[in-house]
Amino acid sequence: MNELTKRERMAMSRSEMPARPADERNSDFGEVNLGFTAGLAVLEAQRCLMCRRPVCIEGCPVGVQITEFIDLVAAGDFGEAAKVIKRDNSLPAICGRVCPQEDQCEGACVLAKKGKPIAIGALERFVADFEREHDLMHAEPTAIRTGKSVAIVGSGPAGLACATDLAKLGHDVTVFEALHELGGVLSYGIPEFRLPKEIVAAEVEQLELLGVRFVTNAVIGMMDTIDDLLDEEGFDAVFIGVGAGLPRFPNVPGENLIGVYSANEFLTRINLMKAYQVGSDTPIFDVTGKAVAVFGGGNTAMDAIRTSLRLGASTATLVYRRSREEMPARHEEVEHAEEEGVGFQMLTAPLAFLGDNDGFLTGMRLQAMQLGEPDESGRRRPVPVPGAVTTKDVDMVVIAIGNAPNPLLAKTAPDLEHTRWGTLLADATTGRTSKRGVFAGGDIVTGGATVILAMGAGRTAAASIDEFLRTDDWERSVQ
Amino acid sequence: MFTILESRDLAPSIRYLRVAAPKIARRRKAGQFVIVRVDGDGERIPLTIADSDSTEGWIALVVQGVGKTTKAINLLEAGDSLSDVAGPLGMPSRIDEVGTAVVIGGGVGTAIAYPTAVALKEAGNHVISIIGAQTGAQIVLESEMEVACDEVYVTTDDGSVGYHGFVTGKLSELIDEGRQLDLVIAIGPIPMMKAVAEVTRPCAIDTIVSLNPIMVDGTGMCGGCRVVVGDETKFACVDGPEFDAHQVDFDLLERRNRAYATFEHQRDSDMQAAIDLQSAS
Ligand SMILES: Cc1cc2nc3c(=O)[nH]c(=O)nc-3n(C[C@H](O)[C@H](O)[C@H](O)COP(=O)(O)OP(=O)(O)OC[C@H]3O[C@@H](n4cnc5c(N)ncnc54)[C@H](O)[C@@H]3O)c2cc1C
Ligand SMILES: Cc1cc2nc3c(=O)[nH]c(=O)nc-3n(C[C@H](O)[C@H](O)[C@H](O)COP(=O)(O)OP(=O)(O)OC[C@H]3O[C@@H](n4cnc5c(N)ncnc54)[C@H](O)[C@@H]3O)c2cc1C
Ligand code: SF4
Ligand code: SF4
Ligand code: FES
Numbered sequence: 001m002n003e004l005t006k007r008e009r010m011a012m013s014r015s016e017m018p019a020r021p022a023d024e025r026n027s028d029f030g031e032v033n034l035g036f037t038a039g040l041a042v043l044e045a046q047r048c049l050m051c052r053r054p055v056c057i058e059g060c061p062v063g064v065q066i067t068e069f070i071d072l073v074a075a076g077d078f079g080e081a082a083k084v085i086k087r088d089n090s091l092p093a094i095c096g097r098v099c100p101q102e103d104q105c106e107g108a109c110v111l112a113k114k115g116k117p118i119a120i121g122a123l124e125r126f127v128a129d130f131e132r133e134h135d136l137m138h139a140e141p142t143a144i145r146t147g148k149s150v151a152i153v154g155s156g157p158a159g160l161a162c163a164t165d166l167a168k169l170g171h172d173v174t175v176f177e178a179l180h181e182l183g184g185v186l187s188y189g190i191p192e193f194r195l196p197k198e199i200v201a202a203e204v205e206q207l208e209l210l211g212v213r214f215v216t217n218a219v220i221g222m223m224d225t226i227d228d229l230l231d232e233e234g235f236d237a238v239f240i241g242v243g244a245g246l247p248r249f250p251n252v253p254g255e256n257l258i259g260v261y262s263a264n265e266f267l268t269r270i271n272l273m274k275a276y277q278v279g280s281d282t283p284i285f286d287v288t289g290k291a292v293a294v295f296g297g298g299n300t301a302m303d304a305i306r307t308s309l310r311l312g313a314s315t316a317t318l319v320y321r322r323s324r325e326e327m328p329a330r331h332e333e334v335e336h337a338e339e340e341g342v343g344f345q346m347l348t349a350p351l352a353f354l355g356d357n358d359g360f361l362t363g364m365r366l367q368a369m370q371l372g373e374p375d376e377s378g379r380r381r382p383v384p385v386p387g388a389v390t391t392k393d394v395d396m397v398v399i400a401i402g403n404a405p406n407p408l409l410a411k412t413a414p415d416l417e418h419t420r421w422g423t424l425l426a427d428a429t430t431g432r433t434s435k436r437g438v439f440a441g442g443d444i445v446t447g448g449a450t451v452i453l454a455m456g457a458g459r460t461a462a463a464s465i466d467e468f469l470r471t472d473d474w475e476r477s478v479q
Numbered sequence: 480m481f482t483i484l485e486s487r488d489l490a491p492s493i494r495y496l497r498v499a500a501p502k503i504a505r506r507r508k509a510g511q512f513v514i515v516r517v518d519g520d521g522e523r524i525p526l527t528i529a530d531s532d533s534t535e536g537w538i539a540l541v542v543q544g545v546g547k548t549t550k551a552i553n554l555l556e557a558g559d560s561l562s563d564v565a566g567p568l569g570m571p572s573r574i575d576e577v578g579t580a581v582v583i584g585g586g587v588g589t590a591i592a593y594p595t596a597v598a599l600k601e602a603g604n605h606v607i608s609i610i611g612a613q614t615g616a617q618i619v620l621e622s623e624m625e626v627a628c629d630e631v632y633v634t635t636d637d638g639s640v641g642y643h644g645f646v647t648g649k650l651s652e653l654i655d656e657g658r659q660l661d662l663v664i665a666i667g668p669i670p671m672m673k674a675v676a677e678v679t680r681p682c683a684i685d686t687i688v689s690l691n692p693i694m695v696d697g698t699g700m701c702g703g704c705r706v707v708v709g710d711e712t713k714f715a716c717v718d719g720p721e722f723d724a725h726q727v728d729f730d731l732l733e734r735r736n737r738a739y740a741t742f743e744h745q746r747d748s749d750m751q752a753a754i755d756l757q758s759a760s
Contacts, residue, residue, distance in 0.1 A: 178698050180516060180523075180563040217565035219698055223502050245700040249712070256705055256712065256731060258738040265701035273522060273695070281522040281547065281746070282695075283739035359734030406699050408717060 004046055014116045015044040017332075022339035026309045029192045029276060032336055033097070036119075036126040038078070045073035048118050051110055056120060059108025062456045064088045066105060066120055073123055082131035085124060090164045091157060091455060093132060093199045094186060096125025098299075099452050100330045132202055141211040142170040148469040151176060151235040153220045153409070156184020157451045158241030158442025160207065161458030162465075167210040169466050174235070175207075176218035181272060184243055186451070188272040189264070191303050193310070194333075197271075221412035230437055237437045237465045240416075240424065241458060244443035246406045249399055250295065254353030259285055259361030263300045263400035270307055287396050288312035293364065295319050295350055296400030297327035302334065304398040305342050313396070316342050321349040321369050321382045347371070347382065351389060353397060363393050403448050416440075423447055431461030436474045439465055481564040484537055486556050489619040490612075492544040493587055494553040495529075501536030503528070503566050509594035510572030510689070510721055513538070514697040516563035517551045524548050525694045525716070527591040528567060538564075541590030541619065546743050547750040554754070568697045569720050574598045577661040577685075579605045581653070582628070583646050583675060585667020586612050589620050591689060592666040597627045604662075605629050609649045611667070615640030647674045660684050665724065669733045676724035686724035690715050692732060693739070707731050 018034040019025070025032050036044065048070045056066045065084050072081035085092045101107070101121040109117035131137055149172040152159045160183075163173045181187045183200040208214070220226070220242075229235045247262035249255050266284075269275040273282035292308040294301050297320035309316045318337065320327060323346050327334060338344070347369045354363040368388035371380035405422040417425040417434035424433060424440045431439040441457030443449055468474060485497040503513060512527045530539035544550040552561070572595045580599045584592040589610045600606045608624045611634040618640060624631050632649050633641030642649050646667075653660065663686040665675040672688040679686040692704040692715050699717035706715050709726035713719060 178565065179696065180565070217563050218502075219565055219568065222567055223506055245698075247700070247702045249702070256707060256735065258735060262702040265695060265703040268695055268701050274520070281520060283742040285738070286742075358737070359731070408699055 006049060009047050009049060012043070012047045014047070015040045015119055015122070017119065017122050019336070022336075022341070025193065026306070026340035027312075029310055031196050032193050035129055036122050038076070038126075038130075041073055041078075041123055041126045042076060044119050044123060045070045047111075047116075048074070049110065056105045056109045056118070060088075060105045061450075061452050062088045062459065064092075064105070064124070069127065070118065070120075070123060073127060078127050078130040079134070079136050081127045082136065085127060089124075089452070089455065090161055090459075091203055091451075092124045093128035094157070094195060094203065095452050095455070096121050096123075096128055097195050097199075098190060098330075100450060102331050104452070132199070137202070137206055139206040139209040141209070142168055144170045145172070146170045146469065148172065148236045149174070149234065150237045150239065150465060150469075151229045151233065152239045152241065153226075154178075154184060154241040154243060154442070154444075155182040155204075155214065156241055156243050156442060156454060157186065158243075158444075158454040158458040159184070159239065160203065161455040162239045162241060162441070162462045163207055163212050163458075164210065165459055165462035166465060167207065167212050169462075171466070171469065172213075173211070174213040174215060176220050176224075177214065177216050178219040178242075179272065180216050182214055182216065184241075188268045189300065189303070191267065191271055191307055193306070194303065219408070221409040226409075226413045226416070226435070226438060236469055237439065239431070239458070239461050239465060240409065240433070240438065240440040240444060241442040241454070242406065242409055242444045243454075244403045244405045244423075244448045246404045247399070248402050248404055250350050250401060252350050252352050254355055254361070255399070257353050257355040257361040258359050259355075259396045260353055261285070261396070261398045263294075263296070263304045263398050264403065266304055266398045267300070267307065276307075276311060284311065285396050289314045290395035291315045291317075291393060292396045292398070293317045293319050293392075293394045294398040294400055296402070297322065297329060298400065298402070299329050299333060301398075301400035302329045302337050304400050306333075306337050306340060308396065308398070309340055309342065317345050318342055319345045319348050319350070319366070321347065322379065323347055323371060326379050349382065349384070354391070361395065361397060363391055364397065365389060365391050403443075405444055405447070421447060426461075429460065430464035431457060432464060432468075432474070437468070480560045480562060482560045483555055483557055486559075489541060489590075490617045492553065493590075493617070493619055494542050494544070495590075496540045496542065496552070496555070497537045498540060498561060498564060499536060500538045500564050501533075503564065504531040504536050504538050505533045507531055507538065507567035508571035509574065509598040511567035511569050512697070512720065513540075513564050513566030514568060514694065515540075515552070515561055517548060517555075518562050521551070521562065522548055523563075523695055523697070525568070525691075525697055527594075527689075529590045529593055541587060543587035547746040550747070550750050550754065565697065569716060570718070572598060572664070572687075572721055574602045576603045579607065579658070579660055580662040580664065581650065581660055582606060582608045583650065583663065583665040583667070583671075584608065584610045584620075585646055585665075585671040586617060587619065588665075588667030588671070588689075589618075589624070592664060593620050593623060593627070595664055595666075596624060599662075599664075600627055600629075607653070607660075608632070609634060609646045611635065611646035611649075611671070613637065645674065646671060647678050650675065650678050654678070654682060654684075662687070663724075664688075664721075669729055669736070672724065672727075673729040676727070676729070680725050687721050688724040688727060689720045690722060690727065690732060691720065691736070693736060
C-alpha cells in the first residue's frame with residue numbers, strides 16, 4: 001500500500017515517458033516510446049492522491065477504475081491491475097498508447113492544474129504490456145453457450161470491443177472484415193512507430209481464444225448484404241462498425257497529380273502493405289532527399305508527416321489552416337513531430353498543386369489565413385488574408401483533412417437511416433439503428449473520433465445486443 | 480486461402496484461372512472485379528471476374544502477365560492457391576435492352592468484356608463483338624464470343640488474322656456502312672479506349688469504357704484510383720470501373736498509371752530473372 005503522505009506525493013515530479021532519441025527514431029519504424037519500467041510505474045503510481053472523488057474516472061469515456069488499478073500498480077501487483085482495467089477497457093495496450101489523455105483522464109486529474117497530472121496513459125500501457133509480455137492474458141471461451149449468433153461488420157476498435165463482450169456472454173461471434181488484415185485504423189492507419197502491429201495481433205489472438213471467428217476479405221454489402229447476414233446466414237443480430245474511411249480532398253486544382261496522396265492511401269501503403277520495407281511488392285513514392293508537405297492538424301496528419309521523415313524526406317512541413325492551439329492532434333504527437341524535425345506552417349491553406357508535363361507534382365500555391373469569427377464548432381474560422389499567396393516547391397503532398405463515412409454499405413441497406421453527413425443513425429445508449437436486429441457504433445455513427453469512443457460504443461452495443469437476444473424485445477430500450 | 484481449380488494458357492502470357500470462391504460466385508454481376516493477393520507479402524491488384532458458376536462455387540480470372548504480380552499469378556497451377564480474393568467489387572455493368580450493342584475488347588480486355596457481352600445478349604440485344612490484338616496468337620476467347628454474340632470480328636495490328644488494323648478501323652467501317660449502333664462498350668488498353676471514344680463521339684453513340692487505374696483497397700477507402708469524368712473526380716473502384724467514354728480524362732489516367740513505372744520495371748526484371756532461372760534449372 002501507499003505509505004507516503006499527501007504532501008510527500010505532491011512533492012514528487014511526474015515520471016516522463018522514456019523515448020528513443022529523436023535523431024535515431026526518425027529514420028526507422030521502431031516504436032518511439034519505450035514505456036515505463038516497473039520502477040518508474042510504481043513511482044508514478046505512488047504520486048496518485050487517491051482522491052475521494054476521482055475526477056479522472058469521469059474524464060475517461062469508458063470509466064476505467066483508475067484509482068483501483070493505480071493502487072495495485074503502487075503495490076507492485078501489475079497482473080491484478082490489468083484485470084481491473086480490462087473490466088472497462090478490453091484494449092488497454094492500445095488505449096494507453098493512443099488515447100488523447102490530456103483531453104480525457106489526465107486532463108481531468110486534479111493534478112493537471114499544476115501541470116503534473118498522473119501519467120495514467122503510460123501506467124495503463126505499462127500494465128497491459130506487463131500482462132502480455134508475462135503471458136498473463138488467458139482468454140477462455142465461456143462454458144455457457146446461448147446458441148445465438150452475432151455478425152460484426154468491421155474489425156476496428158468498435159467491432160473488436162463488441163466481439164469481446166458478446167463472446168464472453170456466450171454468443172457465437174463472427175467478425176467480417178473487408179481488408180486482408182484485422183484491426184481497422186489500428187492496422188492500416190496508425191503507424192508501427194506509434195502502435196506496433198504485434199500488439200493488435202495479440203489482442204486479436206485473445207479474441208480467437210474466446211472463440212470469435214474472423215472472416216477477412218469480406219466486403220459486406222458487396223459479398224453479403226446486411227439482409228443476407230440476417231436472413232440467409234441466420235445471424236440473430238448484426239453490429240456495424242465500419243468506421244469513417246472515405247478520404248476528403250480540398251477540391252483545388254492539381255490534386256490528382258502524381259505525388260498527391262490521401263492520408264488513407266499513403267498510410268495504407270505503408271502500414272498495411274509495408275511499402276517501407278525493402279523488397280515490398282507495394283510501391284510508394286520515393287521521397288528520399290525530397291520535400292514533403294502534409295495538410296491537416298490531426299493525428300492522421302502527424303502520422304503522415306512523421307512517416308515521410310522516416311522514408312527519407314529532406315524537409316517535412318505540416319501545413320494547417322488554423323493556429324497551433326487548434327490542432328486536434330494529441331499533444332505528445334505534436335511534440336514528437338517537432339523533435340523529429342517536422343516544420344510547422346500554421347494559418348495556411350492550399351490553393352492549387354502544380355505539376356510538370358508528366359503529371360508529377362512539383363509545387364504548391366498556398367494562401368495565408370487569419371482567424372475570424374468562431375464557427376459552429378466554437379473554433380475561430382480561418383479566413384484568407386487578401387493577397388497573401390505564395391508558391392513553394394514540393395515533391396510529395398499528403399492530404400489529411402479528414403474522412404467521411406464510406407457509403408458502400410449504406411447503399412446496399414436502404415432501410416438503414418443515416419444523417420445528411422452520411423453517418424448511420426444509432427441510439428447513443430443502445431446502439432440500435434432504424435432496422436430491427438441491427439446495431440452500429442464507432443466512427444460510422446459519430447464521424448471520425450477516437451479509439452476509446454469507438455470501443456465504448458462497441459461495448460454499449462454489445463450489452464444492448466445481449467438484451468435483445470435474451471428478450472427479443474426491440475422497442476424497449478429505444479429512447 | 481482460395482484454391483485454384485484450373486489454370487491454363489489462353490495465349491502467350493495470358494492465362495485463364497478458375498478459383499474456388501463460392502460467396503463471390505453467388506453475388507457477382509457482369510463488370511465487377513475482385514482484389515487479389517498472391518501471398519502473404521503480396522500487393523493487392525484488381526482483376527475482373529471473367530466468368531463464374533454459382534452452383535459449383537468458382538469464379539474465372541483471365542490474367543495477362545505484365546509485371547511482377549500478374550506474372551506470379553500466371554505461374555500458379557491447379558491445386559495452388561491465392562492468399563486473398565475480395566469481392567465482388569465495383570458497380571455492375573448497366574445492362575439494358577438498347578437494340579444493337581458493340582462490345583470491343585483489346586488484348587486481355589476481351590476477357591473483361593466477355594461477361595458484359597453475355598449479359599447484353601441475354602437482355603435481348605443484338606450483340607456485335609470486335610476483338611483485337613497485336614497478332615493472331617494473342618486473340619483470346621474468340622470461340623466463347625462466337626457463342627455469345629450475333630456477330631464477331633477479329634482485328635490484328637499485323638493483319639495475321641481477320642481485319643488488318645485496329646478495332647477502331649472495324650468500328651468505323653460498321654458506322655460507315657450505316658449500321659444503327661445504340662451502345663458501344665470498349666475495354667482494353669487506354670489508347671484503344673480513347674481512340675474508340677473519338678470514333679463514336681461525332682455520331683453521339685453512347686460509349687462506355689472500363690477504366691483501370693492503380694488500386695489499393697478497392698472499397699473507396701484510399702482514393703488512389705481517382706479518375707476524372709466530366710470534370711468530376713470519381714473513385715473508379717466504387718463509382719466505376721465503367722464510365723461514359725466521352726467524359727473521361729484519358730490523359731490523366733494514362734499519366735497516373737505511370738506513377739510507379741521505375742519501381743515496376745525494376746521489380747519486373749527481378750521477377751523475370753527468377754522465372755528464367757526456374758525454367759533453366
Ligand atoms: C491515421 C489515424 C490516426 C489516428 N490516431 C488516433 C489516436 O492516436 N488516438 C485515437 O484515439 N484515435 C486515433 N484515430 C481515430 C481512430 O483510429 C478511430 O476513431 C477508430 O479507429 C474508429 O474505430 P471504428 O471501429 O469505428 O472504425 P475503423 O477503425 O475505421 O475500422 C472499421 C473497419 O471496418 C472495415 N470495413 C469498412 N467497410 C466494411 C464493409 N463494408 N464490410 C466489412 N468491413 C468493412 C474497415 O476495413 C475497417 O477495418 C486515428 C485515425 C487515423 C486514420
Ligand atoms: C478494375 C480493374 C480490372 C482489371 N482486370 C484485369 C483482368 O481481368 N486481367 C488482367 O490481366 N488485368 C486486369 N487489370 C489490370 C491489372 O490489375 C494490372 O495489370 C496489374 O495490377 C498489374 O500488376 P503487376 O504487378 O503485374 O504489374 P505492375 O508492375 O504493377 O505493372 C506493369 C505494367 O502494367 C501497368 N499497370 C499497372 N497497374 C495497372 C492497371 N491497374 N491497369 C493497367 N495497367 C497497369 C504499369 O504501368 C506497367 O506498365 C484490371 C485493372 C482494373 C483497375
Ligand atoms: S482508456 Fe484512455 S481515457 Fe480511459 S483511462 Fe485509459 S488512457 Fe485514460
Ligand atoms: S484525479 Fe488524479 S490524483 Fe486524483 S485519483 Fe485520479 S489520477 Fe489520482
Ligand atoms: S482503390 Fe482505394 S479508393 Fe479505390
